[in-house]
Amino acid sequence: MFQRQALVIGNGNYKASPRKSCVNDANDMSVALRSIGFLTHCATDLNSYELERRTNRFAQSIEPNSLVVFYYSGLGVQYNDYNYLIPTDNAGINAESIKEDGINIENFVETLQNKAPRVVIVILDCCRPYRELGRLNPFFDRNTLGLLQGLAPVRPPPSTVIAYSSAEGTSSTRLIVKGRNSIFTHHLLRHITTPNVDIDTILKLVSWSVQQETRNRQIPIRYSNVYENIYLVNTGFNQNNLQWSYGMQLKQPIGEYERLSAKTYARLCSSSTSSSSSSSSSFT
Template identity: 40%
Template sequence: MYPKHALVIGNEAYMRSPIQSCVNDATDMTTTLNAMGFQVQPATNIPYEGMQAITGRFIQSIQPGSIVIFYFSGHGIQYNGVNYLLGIDDERLLLKTLDSQALNVQNVIEAIHTRQPRLVLCILDACRGYEVNDTSDASRLYPSLYRGRPDRLGLGVGLAPMQAPPATIIVFACEEDKFSSSLSQNQRNSLYTFHLLRHICTPNTDIDVVLKNTAADVQRDPMNFLQQVPFRYSSLNESICLIGSNGMNYPMGMQGGYGYQSYQQPLMMKAHHAEYYNPYTDTYHNLSIVPFLFHRNRKRAVVHKTPPPVVYGYPRQWQSYYQ
């Protein structure tokens, strides 16, 4: 079992361009990751300096060999091919001072890697439309990103593609230069986070399979009015699941039990053959997935059938990328 750390940030109360669902996204993601055994540092509606401070503290808390999740829901922009995440104090955001007013995603990932993690999973639900003031003429506003007209100085639509360092997965809620939706079937979460919450706590499932299932559900969701297509960049060369039947995480080569599952099987497996499942509200007998994880640990209070035992082999000797 490896240490599991997560930083979860949700910003929506922006001074210039407020949005919705980001705090709910962060709150629900925090609850889910806590139930999965992650040490979570949550933050909502914080300015840039607060984002910088909590990110620094989080990085210092990471132990070597950890599985690390960095999750952000809020406004993000790209400028000259670099992705930035915005704090809520965006009323004076200028391109010429962007490096000192917004969080550089690539710098965050590189800083996390100085702690020698086993896996870095960076999830950016931040492909929302945004406008930035033109620093050459304060009276002129850059073209709206919603209309897809990037300015000549390098401000682009949505987020830019990124290179993933070794043992890293970078997930965008939508493909590069596109937008993501803040609406979903539950009227609480963004479209991508709604489906990610349904899949991320699936036990005994490779993280790559989890992300593929999430992306597939987003694309076929009837609420996907923007034709949103989640995208990811990965340099991970091993299969890792975030949670096992006993709450542990391990390389897939060590697992027993269920193995890979189809789209519907992981959802039913979480209830262990509960009598009723509603795919639209993602509930079993009016219980959400996260409370259900707790019920499973209480002598399977609502479980109708005990799953087969999971037998673990000897751990493999994995070579660290950073010595």
């Protein structure tokens, strides 16, 4: 059994540009990950000191050969081709303050990988709009050299998956589903606890669902340097003397995997279509 560890952060109480759904996103994602056996730490509305402390403590807690998930909902920007998570006390006055106060995602992932986990999965729902409610977001000042909207593309290190809620250099829509979750996290919550589906397929389903519901206004993207089938939930079965344990399955027989994933994919796609047509969504 592999140790499964997760850090979930939701930053929404920004003085300059408050976010409506981020804390809900984080709380709901924390519940979902706990329900499938993750040792999950959840924190919300972190200032610069707390954000650095929480991420450092989590990185130090990583056990070798573990399955690690980091989920973040909040503001994020790119500066000089690096990506930063923004604490709630940063007002976005200038790029240097973001560089000093924010968490450099690439450096954080490298720190996680230095602890020798089996796999690191990073999910970032932080590609927030440049203009909202007729006002410019102070974190995306186009007059500041090197500070750009959306996140920059990344090259994940080995055994790492990085997922963005919106493609690099773009922002997500302001769609809030049922007044609670962002459109990306809404669909992630629907799929992430599904058994016997690998993480790559789950992220494909989320991306497909978001694109369908937003009519391609928001297109999630993922970067992967993982060449194994990674299952967050594996119910286990015994067929032809094959015994799989609950947890992360790394050496699943190809034939059985294709049979299971094809059926599951068809079922989930059908479910996504009906859900997209009936879900209640609003813009804030």
